[in-house]
Amino acid sequence: MLTIYHVPGTRSARIIWLCEELDHPYQVETIDFSPDYRASPEWRALNPVGKVPAMRDDGFSMFESGAMLQYILERYGDGRLRPRPGTAASAKYLQWCWFAEATLARPLGDMAHHLFLKPEPERIPAVVEDARRRAVLCIEALEDALAKRPYLLGDAFSAADIMMGYSLVLGRRVGALQPEHETAVSYLEHLAERPAFRKAFPN
Template identity: 55%
Template sequence: MIKIYHVKGTRGIRPIWLCEELDVPYEVEVIDFSPVFRNSAEWRNLSPTGKVPVMTEGDITMFESGAMVDYVLEGYGNGRLVPPPRTLASALCRQWCWFAEATFARPLGEIVNHNRVAPNGETVGFVIDDCKARARLCIDAIESVVSNSDYLVGNSFSAADIMMGYSLLLASKFGVLTDDHPHTKAYFDRLDARPGFIAAKNAG
């Protein structure tokens, strides 16, 4: 059985949402998000940098939410939620999966970090403004695609939308996703209405 170590509202949403979409059984173990627990030897043994999520199945233990999505698709997807290999659609699906975490979630994560770790509680305003500008550039890229299609890869919901859905959730939370990007807002609303996403957001 797949087990996802999770904290409500964090990136564990991605593998949980995917399991929901594919009807794959899984269990969620909620962990203590305090720095003390995440720095403990017990947690570092599963997640060397002290982050969430972690996923286990049998004797396999993984960190990195995107890798978990790949692993679940490989084992249980039977071709669902990914386009046929060696097609333009497949290339685009992979591109947007990586973009969601490597390019888009990066400045969003830095907003969290710079709000949290600034010395003496002050925020580093110019860094946060720069992160927001970089995140908006990413939303421009998404906008240009979803103004012509329902999802990132044409009109079929795919794994790329699960990866992006979490990043857009963060962008929405930080006020970066606004009416300046109406097609992306409508796209996010479509994702937000999916029962799998709702279940994943409520998990934990």
């Protein structure tokens, strides 16, 4: 069975969310995310940089949440939650998947590190403000895209919305996503109504 190594509130939630949407069986191992465990040979064998998520399936392990989603969809998705590869719709799907992680989540991660993850003497307010500016630019671009449609690809929910949904949860946590971002907030609230979302983010 597919095993998801999970820390609540982290990117491993994307994998739980996807499996719930697909009704695909999985098991969760909630791990100790202390620095000592993340540096241990046991964990580094699953994720060589000591981060989450990681996953095991069919005798092998992998890391990177976006890659895990792609693998699960290719192996178990039966064409669900993504457009047919090689189409214009698939190109847009890939664009939004990687925008969510590579473009939006990066400044959000910088904010998180300098707001509460780093030891207080190492936190730099100027880094937070620069990252906030970059994150808000991304959120505004997302709002433009969602102005006339409920999901990233139109009327149909896709795994791109799973990728983006986690990034917006993080954006809300660090304070980049604000009430004035009405379209993005409404989109996240709409995603949060899905039962699979509630399984991935129970609190």
